[in-house]
Amino acid sequence: MEKFEYKSAVTGLGMSEVGRRLMRDPMALTVDACLAAMEDAGLTREDVDGVCTYPGNVPGAGGFSGAGAHDLIDVLRLRPNYHNSGLEQAGQLGSIVTAMMAVAAGLCRHVLCFRTVWEATYVQLQRTGKIRYSGGGGRLSGGMEYRIPYGAASAANWIGMFCSRYMHDYGMTKEQLGQIPLNGRRNAALNPYAVYREPMSMEDYLSARVVSSPLGLFDCDVPCDASVAFIISHVDAVKDCRRGCGVGFEAIGTANTERVSWDQGDLHYLSGIDGAAKMLWTRTDLKPEHMDMAQLYDGFSFNTVCWLEKLGFCDVGEAGAFLEGGQRIARDGELPLNTNGGQLSGGRLHGYGFLHEACVQLLGEGGERQLPNGPRTAVISSGGGVPGSALILTAP
Numbered sequence: 001m002e003k004f005e006y007k008s009a010v011t012g013l014g015m016s017e018v019g020r021r022l023m024r025d026p027m028a029l030t031v032d033a034c035l036a037a038m039e040d041a042g043l044t045r046e047d048v049d050g051v052c053t054y055p056g057n058v059p060g061a062g063g064f065s066g067a068g069a070h071d072l073i074d075v076l077r078l079r080p081n082y083h084n085s086g087l088e089q090a091g092q093l094g095s096i097v098t099a100m101m102a103v104a105a106g107l108c109r110h111v112l113c114f115r116t117v118w119e120a121t122y123v124q125l126q127r128t129g130k131i132r133y134s135g136g137g138g139r140l141s142g143g144m145e146y147r148i149p150y151g152a153a154s155a156a157n158w159i160g161m162f163c164s165r166y167m168h169d170y171g172m173t174k175e176q177l178g179q180i181p182l183n184g185r186r187n188a189a190l191n192p193y194a195v196y197r198e199p200m201s202m203e204d205y206l207s208a209r210v211v212s213s214p215l216g217l218f219d220c221d222v223p224c225d226a227s228v229a230f231i232i233s234h235v236d237a238v239k240d241c242r243r244g245c246g247v248g249f250e251a252i253g254t255a256n257t258e259r260v261s262w263d264q265g266d267l268h269y270l271s272g273i274d275g276a277a278k279m280l281w282t283r284t285d286l287k288p289e290h291m292d293m294a295q296l297y298d299g300f301s302f303n304t305v306c307w308l309e310k311l312g313f314c315d316v317g318e319a320g321a322f323l324e325g326g327q328r329i330a331r332d333g334e335l336p337l338n339t340n341g342g343q344l345s346g347g348r349l350h351g352y353g354f355l356h357e358a359c360v361q362l363l364g365e366g367g368e369r370q371l372p373n374g375p376r377t378a379v380i381s382s383g384g385g386v387p388g389s390a391l392i393l394t395a396p
Helices: 026-041 069-076 094-104 119-127 142-146 155-170 179-188 202-207 235-240 274-282 301-310 319-326 352-362
Strands: 008-015 050-053 082-084 110-118 210-212 225-234 247-253 377-382 389-394
Touching: 008 026, 008 094, 008 235, 008 352, 026 069, 026 110, 026 225, 050 069, 050 094, 069 082, 082 094, 094 110, 094 225, 094 247, 094 389, 110 119, 119 225, 155 210, 155 301, 179 202, 179 301, 179 319, 225 235, 225 352, 247 274, 247 352, 274 301, 274 377, 274 389, 301 319, 352 377, 352 389
Parallel strands: 050 082, 050 110
Antiparallel strands: 008 225, 008 247, 110 225, 247 389, 377 389
16 A cells, blocks of 8 residues: 555654643744754754644634644744645544645645643633633533533433443443553653653542542543644655655554534543554554554543554453453553643643653654654554544654
8 A cells, every 4th residue: 555644654743732721822822832843953944834733723622722833824924835624534633644645745845733722721711701602692502402401411420431431331440441541640750841740549540539439530621722743744845855854654543434513423442542543553564562652532531441442452351351450551561541640740741741742752853752672663543432543653
């Protein structure tokens, strides 16, 4: 197969300040990350000829959406040949795939991709009356008309129901599920930008307040303010970048084979994962056992359970046994998981944080948290409950 994945590489990484309630304008965070990515790649604004982001400007989305492609193009005075943003992509990493396709098609040489969130500050501004909620009014439609009357507005409510069904049918225990946030917290202790770095015990995890049974506080990701950016370059242009090399793409998974609604599919697993996971392995000769690490979406701990099984790291219903004791997913285990702390402790960088961490590790630039033995491959994912995507990356 002639794969478009081989025609592009990640040549620049950028990240803004990360924190809770930074009280900074989201465009300022975006500019910080994007300029850092360009500098890391050794490029100037004149070199950037593409811009992709997720989700762009979404009316009424509040801190979920920090800046759109048009906003950034105007602020940085970019002149792209191609730009793209929107919610209807294969998860947050769908914007990376779009950039790869633009490069492979010859539309661009260097595409700037970014994702900005400022949910922590937005909520604080709402609480203090400095921002007024602009939504509401009229009749509810779509899925929310079945959820809002019962107070089930949060994804924690819906995902908690799936997790309950899974635990009931397959016997996964709360202690086994807790290995995901505990592992994340241990890894976050080595990550200078992580939101939560203090130690956490299993007792701390089990005694935390319930958010939506069986999910407790530490099963839920941490809203924060941050922006993450990348330069996706054509392989022929990699030599012009600062490192002279880039992190390669081996395979993508973007298939959306399930019903998008939260409650009309297999109630053991979140939708939006199965198609992407299956497609991923059809585009490579590599297998799950060839992955040196996994950076798997953990908007909630149960998202990661679904990705572990759907990607084939363990059999159906066997995630609990796979997670037992936490040894397999530890930094020195057979599948180091979410080595930056994930979103449960590192902060909700909404999918882009996993790509950033995978690239850092594959470039050998992880510092104190660098995995031993020089990792050469990584699988990353985004989404679950909504259409998701997965990528396999390779070291230069």
